[in-house]
Amino acid sequence: MTNKESIRPYTQVLDRLRTAGLRPTRQRLALAKLLFEGGDRHVTAEMLHAEAQTAAIRVSLATVYNTLHQFTTAGLLREIVVDSQRSYFDTNMADHHHFFFEDSSQLEDIPGHEVIVTHLPTPPKGKTVKRVDVILRVSDK
């Protein structure tokens, strides 16, 4: 039952973890598959944990948090700060910005080339601009 369809994604995700220097444990593999095999995604720890439960993957919430942070540190995910109450993680590592739908607390990507920021001021000496985040806060009406 190990046909091309099931083997390829497994290998992809596995290599991705290996390359990042993370041991491909059962939990990390399972979470990575949920995260990276579904296109661009925006998840919170709570959401990913619930999804794992549904998929019959036994993993604790603490491990989900740890894993999300490890993936972020390893450059597999990016943390997006839009809500002071919750952390969101984005699987899209390309240069881009976000819509944040305040009514539904949903994030949506805006392709990088659709927002252009000019006249960026220079930061104080000895500092570097690590990232430019543009968030379009959207609500009904």
Next chain:
Amino acid sequence: MTNKESIRPYTQVLDRLRTAGLRPTRQRLALAKLLFEGGDRHVTAEMLHAEAQTAAIRVSLATVYNTLHQFTTAGLLREIVVDSQRSYFDTNMADHHHFFFEDSSQLEDIPGHEVIVTHLPTPPKGKTVKRVDVILRVSDK
């Protein structure tokens, strides 16, 4: 002892609260003075509470939270989301953006005209862009 210097700011802050439809209670007046008589400021609830203690103003942390939210709702403050762990409030209501110094967790204003965002995409039908936040995340090196 009621000379111009002491009367004027008091009246300004008082009117500001009145205009906003907020009763000028002892606590609100004291917090408003701390917030609005020191130029543009970025505070957390914890910071403002500590400042009040130092100034011998007896006010509970819960009241500081309530007051910050009331001021925000009344249009006297603006909440800035840069850290998923803490809420920041900005006394500068003019159109502008922010530097966020990740090493020190400090916010700094960037005048509105120094950042220009073009090519803003249109949001889905029935939705409005309520605000465009640009955050330049800065760190050492």
Next chain:
DNA sequence: ATTAATGCAAAATCTTTGCACTTTC
């Protein structure tokens, strides 16, 4: 075998709430 990762529950934050008491109008 070594070393790293996991799970759990407990702790740590930050923020909100409920309700009796106090202050403002």
Next chain:
DNA sequence: GAAAGTGCAAAGATTTTGCATTAAT
């Protein structure tokens, strides 16, 4: 004196930590 605001402590929510157990190399 009616209505609004405050304080406190308790509850909520999210996230992190410590440590014994389990799994990966």
